[in-house]
Amino acid sequence: MLSFAKKLISVLAGMMVFVSASAVLAAESDASLKWWQKTSVYQIYPKSFADINGDGISDLQGITEHLDHIKDLGCGAIWITPVYPSPMVDNGYDIADYKGIDPSYGTMKDFDKLVAEAGKRNIRIVMDLVFNHSSDQHAWFRESKQSRTNPKADWYIWRDAKPDGSAPTNWRGIFGGSAWTWCEERQQYYLHTFASQQPDLNWENPEVRKALYDAALFWLNKGVGGFRIDAITYIKKPEFRDGKPDGEDGMSSIHFMTANTPGILDFLHEFKREVYEGKDIFTVGEANGVAPEDLPKWVGSQGVFDMVFEFSHMNLALKNGEIWCRYTKWKLPELKNALTASQKMTANNGWCPVFFENHDQPRCVNHFFPQGADTRKAAKVIATVLLTLRGTPFIYEGQELGYTNVAWPSIDNYNDISSHGQYKIALEEGFTPEQAMKFVHYFSRDNARTPMQWNTGLNAGFSSGKPWLPVHDDYLAVNTLTESEDPGSVLSWYKTMAEFRRSHKELTEGSYEELLPEDEQVFAFARTSGKRRLVTVANFSLREAKLPDGFMKGKSILMSSEPGGDATVLRPLEARVYRDK
Numbered sequence: 110m111l112s113f114a115k116k117l118i119s120v121l122a123g124m125m126v127f128v129s130a131s132a133v134l135a136a137e138s139d140a141s142l143k144w145w146q147k148t149s150v151y152q153i154y155p156k157s158f159a160d161i162n163g164d165g166i167s168d169l170q171g172i173t174e175h176l177d178h179i180k181d182l183g184c185g186a187i188w189i190t191p192v193y194p195s196p197m198v199d200n201g202y203d204i205a206d207y208k209g210i211d212p213s214y215g216t217m218k219d220f221d222k223l224v225a226e227a228g229k230r231n232i233r234i235v236m237d238l239v240f241n242h243s244s245d246q247h248a249w250f251r252e253s254k255q256s257r258t259n260p261k262a263d264w265y266i267w268r269d270a271k272p273d274g275s276a277p278t279n280w281r282g283i284f285g286g287s288a289w290t291w292c293e294e295r296q297q298y299y300l301h302t303f304a305s306q307q308p309d310l311n312w313e314n315p316e317v318r319k320a321l322y323d324a325a326l327f328w329l330n331k332g333v334g335g336f337r338i339d340a341i342t343y344i345k346k347p348e349f350r351d352g353k354p355d356g357e358d359g360m361s362s363i364h365f366m367t368a369n370t371p372g373i374l375d376f377l378h379e380f381k382r383e384v385y386e387g388k389d390i391f392t393v394g395e396a397n398g399v400a401p402e403d404l405p406k407w408v409g410s411q412g413v414f415d416m417v418f419e420f421s422h423m424n425l426a427l428k429n430g431e432i433w434c435r436y437t438k439w440k441l442p443e444l445k446n447a448l449t450a451s452q453k454m455t456a457n458n459g460w461c462p463v464f465f466e467n468h469d470q471p472r473c474v475n476h477f478f479p480q481g482a483d484t485r486k487a488a489k490v491i492a493t494v495l496l497t498l499r500g501t502p503f504i505y506e507g508q509e510l511g512y513t514n515v516a517w518p519s520i521d522n523y524n525d526i527s528s529h530g531q532y533k534i535a536l537e538e539g540f541t542p543e544q545a546m547k548f549v550h551y552f553s554r555d556n557a558r559t560p561m562q563w564n565t566g567l568n569a570g571f572s573s574g575k576p577w578l579p580v581h582d583d584y585l586a587v588n589t590l591t592e593s594e595d596p597g598s599v600l601s602w603y604k605t606m607a608e609f610r611r612s613h614k615e616l617t618e619g620s621y622e623e624l625l626p627e628d629e630q631v632f633a634f635a636r637t638s639g640k641r642r643l644v645t646v647a648n649f650s651l652r653e654a655k656l657p658d659g660f661m662k663g664k665s666i667l668m669s670s671e672p673g674g675d676a677t678v679l680r681p682l683e684a685r686v687y688r689d690k
């Protein structure tokens with residue numbers, strides 16, 4: 110009872126700034142939009158969410174127990190990164206059985222229970238399909254590698270060595286090192302876009318495609334609400350030829366050689382026809398290498414997915430490729446341009462996911478803001494932008510609490526396979542170990558993978574055993590219990606903004622228009638539906654930002670992440686939403 114009262118106080122406190130808007134709180138969402146366009150999606154990294162059995166690794170039961178946390182954030186779907194049986198070389202993105210549950214996460218019964226319990230709360234479970242590659246421990250690969258003539262011989266991508274015995278091409282895999290690995294049994298190389306334990310499947314083989322579609326149908330029959338489709342832009346391989354070396358190692362990034370190769374959409378149209386066309390679920394493809402201008406072919410009425418994760422706003426520092434030590438600096442207008450480009454390309458046809466974090470990215474408060482920023486304020490800026498842009502907002506676990514990056518002293522402290530590869534590349538490119546660690550601190554995927562912090566108890570309430578990755582040392586202040594009792598917390602702001610989104614149909618159905626595109630401090634945009642128009646302004650800088658003369662004309666403030674202050678001046682890291690007449 111007490112905690113309910115506290116919750117209520119916190120929600121009311123967050124709403125105080127927009128009492129004048131109470132008349133629009135009851136607005137209905139547009140009936141023509143699908144369910145997944147009117148909700149937000151919560152992403153769970155299943156190793157790090159909540160561990161019930163005390164083995165240090167989260168489990169499906171832990172997700173089921175915390176469904177109300179997700180419900181309170183206004184999310185109607187949960188994307189769970191892979192929970193299939195896996196040797197976990199890449200934490201589940203190396204699948205050994207497409208139709209099972211890894212015992213470390215529980216059983217199929219636990220999965221069914223999760224779907225049912227989530228369903229009671231109007232939440233649907235979204236599975237991660239990893240169809241570009243499997244694990245090298247999958248029965249298909251174990252058979253394929255035995256000979257050049259076995260029934261699965263052509264299920265993966267096998268090529269002879271060059272005459273000098275070297276790999277068929279000079280392609281560098283995304284985790285570093287050659288994208289080819291020699292197989293003694295077959296006396297051939299096999300291709301892997303990622304780690305050598307993740308051999309690429311041969312989509313040219315119709316039997317392979319059929320087996321993958323069959324796996325997807327298996328999960329649809331279990332009642333899942335959609336799919337996130339991993340690394341899908343790499344499934345079509347081009348001619349196997351060397352690329353221009355782009356680094357000290359004489360190799361050429363496989364990403365630039367194979368991503369989004371012509372012919373890929375034929376495969377994907379077939380996938381859509383055979384598996385999900387016309388079903389009441391959503392699909393979101395991970396589409397590295399798809400530029401905003403390609404979006405009409407990928408989403409919308411002629412497209413293959415409902416949405417794709419397009420990464421131009423996430424990759425601003427890595428415009429030159431995926432090598433961390435070659436990062437470049439960027440300015441706010443570039444971020445705004447990138448977001449605006451995908452908003453525009455999906456304005457009349459298609460839909461986009463809105464996201465600032467996932468399990469492959471550093472924490473957004475470190476990524477998108479200057480060093481030294483108050484990360485709590487920065488987190489509220491992101492929440493305000495995320496929940497007022499057009500598209501389906503994706504909230505990654507911990508983002509709603511204002512999680513920050515970790516900075517562990519040695520590369521040996523890191524589990525993430527790509528951090529190890531990138532550390533090695535930095536050393537090869539002449540950086541000192543200290544400098545190489547700086548890149549790891551900034552970009553490591555482990556930043557996003559530390560355990561969820563639920564309370565101030567042992568291991569932040571994540572596990573009674575030793576967590577597989579250390580809990581962030583800020584957990585006494587940053588955890589769901591403490592934050593849910595504090596009306597000024599990041600979590601309370603997420604809940605307030607989620608409610609604000611739900612109650613303003615401009616934010617789901619409205620158009621998007623960028624304002625002040627040249628401004629280097631402020632991201633400003635309008636969302637308009639009929640006569641109703643909301644304007645978001647967010648100061649991403651550590652300095653006050655004066656709004657241009659006349660900007661405030663006709664506007665009244667509904668929401669502010671830092672209430673009070675001057676109407677025409679945004680404080681550092683302040684975000685507001687105005688009603689515009």
Ligand code: NOJ
Nearest residue numbers: 199202239303339340469
């Ligand atoms: C993209 C996933 O998001 C990432 O975590 C994984 O390592 C690669 N694909 C390989 O599956």
